[in-house]
Amino acid sequence: MSTTRQSDAASPWRAPALLAVLVVLFVLEGSLSNALFSGSWNSALGILNMGLLSAIMALGVNITWGYGGLFNAGVVGFLALGGLAPVLVSTRPVPGAWAAGGTGVLLALLVGLATLGLAAVVARWLSGALRFWAALAVIVAGFVIYRELFDPAVAAIEANNPAQAGNIGGLGLPVLLSWPVGGLLAAAAAWGVGKVALGLRSDYLAIATLGIGEIIVAVMRNEGWLARGVLNMSGIPRPVPYELNLQADPGFQARAAGWGMDVATASGIWVKLCYAGLFVAVLLALVLLSELALRSPWGRMMRAIRDNETAAEAMGKHVTRRHLQVFIIGAAVIGLAGAMMVTLDGLLNPGGYAPLRYTFLVWVMVIVGGSGNNWGAVLGAILIWYLWIKAEVWGPAFMSVVTAAMEPGPLKAHLLESAPHMRFVAMGLVLLLVLRFAPRGLVPEK
Amino acid sequence: MDIANALVAILNFVVIPAAAYGSQLALGALGVTLIYGILRFSNFAHGDTMAIGTAIVILLTWGLQALGVSLGPLPIALLALPIGIAITAGLVLLTDRLVYRHYRRVRADPIVLVMASTGVMFLMNGLTRLLIGVDEIRFDDGARFLISVQQFKAWTGLTEGLALRLSQFITLVVAGLSCWALFRFLNRTRSGKAMRAYSDNEDLALLSGIDPERVVRLTWIIATALAVMAGTLYGLDKSFKAFNYFQILLPIFAAAIVGGLGSPTGAVAGGFVIAFSEVAVTYPWKKIAGYLVPGWQPEGLLQLLSTEYKFAVSFVILIVVLLFRPTGLFRGKSF
Numbered sequence: 001m002s003t004t005r006q007s008d009a010a011s012p013w014r015a016p017a018l019l020a021v022l023v024v025l026f027v028l029e030g031s032l033s034n035a036l037f038s039g040s041w042n043s044a045l046g047i048l049n050m051g052l053l054s055a056i057m058a059l060g061v062n063i064t065w066g067y068g069g070l071f072n073a074g075v076v077g078f079l080a081l082g083g084l085a086p087v088l089v090s091t092r093p094v095p096g097a098w099a100a101g102g103t104g105v106l107l108a109l110l111v112g113l114a115t116l117g118l119a120a121v122v123a124r125w126l127s128g129a130l131r132f133w134a135a136l137a138v139i140v141a142g143f144v145i146y147r148e149l150f151d152p153a154v155a156a157i158e159a160n161n162p163a164q165a166g167n168i169g170g171l172g173l174p175v176l177l178s179w180p181v182g183g184l185l186a187a188a189a190a191w192g193v194g195k196v197a198l199g200l201r202s203d204y205l206a207i208a209t210l211g212i213g214e215i216i217v218a219v220m221r222n223e224g225w226l227a228r229g230v231l232n233m234s235g236i237p238r239p240v241p242y243e244l245n246l247q248a249d250p251g252f253q254a255r256a257a258g259w260g261m262d263v264a265t266a267s268g269i270w271v272k273l274c275y276a277g278l279f280v281a282v283l284l285a286l287v288l289l290s291e292l293a294l295r296s297p298w299g300r301m302m303r304a305i306r307d308n309e310t311a312a313e314a315m316g317k318h319v320t321r322r323h324l325q326v327f328i329i330g331a332a333v334i335g336l337a338g339a340m341m342v343t344l345d346g347l348l349n350p351g352g353y354a355p356l357r358y359t360f361l362v363w364v365m366v367i368v369g370g371s372g373n374n375w376g377a378v379l380g381a382i383l384i385w386y387l388w389i390k391a392e393v394w395g396p397a398f399m400s401v402v403t404a405a406m407e408p409g410p411l412k413a414h415l416l417e418s419a420p421h422m423r424f425v426a427m428g429l430v431l432l433l434v435l436r437f438a439p440r441g442l443v444p445e446k
Numbered sequence: 447m448d449i450a451n452a453l454v455a456i457l458n459f460v461v462i463p464a465a466a467y468g469s470q471l472a473l474g475a476l477g478v479t480l481i482y483g484i485l486r487f488s489n490f491a492h493g494d495t496m497a498i499g500t501a502i503v504i505l506l507t508w509g510l511q512a513l514g515v516s517l518g519p520l521p522i523a524l525l526a527l528p529i530g531i532a533i534t535a536g537l538v539l540l541t542d543r544l545v546y547r548h549y550r551r552v553r554a555d556p557i558v559l560v561m562a563s564t565g566v567m568f569l570m571n572g573l574t575r576l577l578i579g580v581d582e583i584r585f586d587d588g589a590r591f592l593i594s595v596q597q598f599k600a601w602t603g604l605t606e607g608l609a610l611r612l613s614q615f616i617t618l619v620v621a622g623l624s625c626w627a628l629f630r631f632l633n634r635t636r637s638g639k640a641m642r643a644y645s646d647n648e649d650l651a652l653l654s655g656i657d658p659e660r661v662v663r664l665t666w667i668i669a670t671a672l673a674v675m676a677g678t679l680y681g682l683d684k685s686f687k688a689f690n691y692f693q694i695l696l697p698i699f700a701a702a703i704v705g706g707l708g709s710p711t712g713a714v715a716g717g718f719v720i721a722f723s724e725v726a727v728t729y730p731w732k733k734i735a736g737y738l739v740p741g742w743q744p745e746g747l748l749q750l751l752s753t754e755y756k757f758a759v760s761f762v763i764l765i766v767v768l769l770f771r772p773t774g775l776f777r778g779k780s781f
Contacts, residue, residue, distance in 0.1 A: 069555075069557065071557050071560055071561070073490070073564075123769070123770075131770070132770050143750075151746070196765050196768055196769055197768060200768060200772050201556075201707075202555075202556060202557045202560075203487065203488040203556060203557070203560060204703070204768060204772075206488065206490075206557075206560055207488060207696075207699045207700075207703065207764070208761075208764065208765070208768070210695065210696055210699070211696050211700070211757070211760070211761035211764060212761065214693065214696060214757050214761075215755070215757060215758050215761055218754055218755060218757065218758070219755075221754065222752065222754045222755070355692065356568070356571065356692075360564055360567070360568060363561070363564060364568075367561070417579075418575065418576045418579065421572055421575035421576050421580075422572065422576070423572070424568055424569075424571050424572025424575060425568075425569055425572030425573060425576065426572075427568050427572075428565050428566065428567070428568030428569030428570075428571070428572060429565075429569065431561075431564070431565035431568060432545055432562065432565040432566070432569070435558070435561060435562055435565060436545070436548060436562075
């Protein structure tokens with residue numbers, strides 16, 4: 001990155017100005033009702049909540065890219081893996097699932113891990129051509145044992161009450177506990193990938209993470225015993241009250257009347273505000289921690305490595321180990337965001353994890369916001385998310401103005417129909433323009 | 447007789463599909479490896495270049511069909527392919543002029559070029575959606591089979607059938623011809639030699655008076671031609687769906703790395719290694735085991751991994767190569 005970073009200082013007012021723009025945009029969305037804005041505070045807060053989650057994802061990406069200069073192309077996978085945590089930790093246990101095959105699956109997974117570990121040891125201690133074949137033999141033997149244990153256990157779990165459950169079930173613990181667990185799951189996966197792909201060319205990590213991202217999503221889609229796969233897992237517990245309970249509560253009805261709103265709208269807004277409060281608290285804590293880290297000797301070392309690896313290595317820094325560290329921390333933050341997202345939705349939908357939306361859009365957020373700057377990543381994420389959602393409305397509105405003078409025909413129909421896809425083109429253009437003309441982003445690194 | 451049946455089944459369900467898929471991957475990986483060798487970055491937009499090129503070919507095919515053009519048994523897409531390649535190459539050269547050239551001039555880190563290529567990927571993905579939408583499209587016309595199961599059974603009298611689809615045959619022929627032409631070009635012509643010299647040692651090539659911009663343009667044109675061919679053949683063989691072309695990026699990268707990034711021979715070998723492993727690992731071997739070991743009825747399907755995990759195969763091969771031989775089978779560049 002050293003070649004694209006200009007040395008002149010940027011105005012310190014950039015971040016507050018961007019924040020002001022965001023506030024205006026959300027107020028417009030909440031209060032104005034016309035072709036461009038919905039005029040519903042429920043919708044504005046809905047966008048804000050996902051914007052805050054996107055900000056946490058962008059923070060995770062910014063830690064790997066802005067501090068470490070590493071390209072993680074599998075954000076979607078770490079996010080999905082984090083989303084598994086609320087299901088496994090906080091949903092109610094499924095009666096009979098553990099008895100049916102819980103121990104079998106655990107044993108199989110242990111055998112699988114032991115196989116990989118043994119193969120690694122064998123590969124380390126042997127040398128020459130023998131190394132590869134010995135490791136392969138260990139893996140093949142381990143795989144056969146693993147499948148022998150795994151298949152019947154999975155079949156038993158999936159046969160247990162298949163209409164409503166068929167999965168292993170959760171532990172019934174509080175859902176907030178699952179957020180750090182989501183981070184840990186993602187961190188474990190990142191350790192595995194990073195261990196292999198780091199220390200080689202910088203592109204290799206990008207390609208390996210692209211692969212692990214697709215594989216994690218494929219596993220979550222197909223392993224029904226884990227979280228019901230494509231059948232989706234709904235009814236994940238919430239850390240905030242339910243709208244229906246609020247609407248039935250006389251105290252809340254009185255308060256809603258005091259605000260001058262009907263109870264249904266007020267309950268929706270109240271729940272979203274509760275989520276927004278939780279998310280802002282997590283976001284601020286993360287920003288605080290990463291700012292402190294960035295200013296510590298560790299942060300200086302990370303930036304030194306990013307700006308000149310050779311020089312940092314000559315100073316005795318273990319570059320690969322530091323890269324692994326920063327890659328794991330970034331993935332953990334993304335996993336945390338994944339757990340929070342599933343909690344917000346109350347639903348785990350493995351079919352919905354699309355790489356363009358969850359990997360590359362987050363990258364646009366970081367690049368636009370300002371790589372290396374935490375506030376830049378946060379504000380950029382909320383801005384880009386807002387535009388992404390609104391572009392779905394604005395694209396067709398814009399297209400209907402453009403095509404107003406055209407006679408009705410197949411071309412006009414095609415243009416109107418494909419207008420929602422315009423946002424992909426728009427995001428690509430935004431990324432390319434920012435990368436080319438303002439590589440330090442809207443809020444540059446200090 | 448059982449052994450003959452087993453061989454026919456292996457040929458029908460493993461060798462033929464894997465050879466066709468391997469040729470498609472090889473063409474894609476050749477493009478990735480050439481761009482890597484000359485421009486020195488992994489082009490994440492390659493999958494979407496394939497997609498947009500194929501979308502253009504499909505639109506041209508529809509145009510030609512509307513005009514009443516027919517190639518007899520061959521699909522019209524073959525006629526549309528050269529025009530599609532020309533249009534896509536123009537588009538790609540435009541992205542080079544507007545996006546990549548700047549980063550070459552400032553000698554940016556390869557990872558910045560990778561980032562720029564994801565911007566181009568987004569753009570091309572959106573353009574493909576605008577052009578043709580996200581639905582699945584079949585555009586193969588003409589004859590379907592070169593050899594059909596019934597014909598084969600009638601000829602040989604075996605219980606096991608064998609089918610060779612025309613699209614598979616065309617894939618093999620087109621891929622073979624274009625590989626032959628590419629290697630001849632790289633080894634025999636002045637421009638090809640200039641490309642290889644530039645890939646080996648940029649400074650030395652510049653000193654010998656090679657025009658770098660010309661080499662870069664040639665690389666883009668060749669890589670795009672290979673990508674559009676790969677995309678069209680893949681679409682003819684299976685079907686066109688924009689998202690599949692994003693997903694095929696992983697096996698293509700894996701093929702290029704397995705062979706050794708920057709090595710054209712490696713890319714072809716890597717494509718077949720990935721394709722054969724993918725098909726062999728996800729194929730249920732139960733029937734073939736039944737032929738080979740009479741009287742044995744295995745309980746399961748003898749399928750190592752379900753087909754949903756076919757991408758895991760390329761990933762695992764990629765990881766193994768990174769662990770044991772990061773330069774790939776044919777000693778490409780690893781740093």
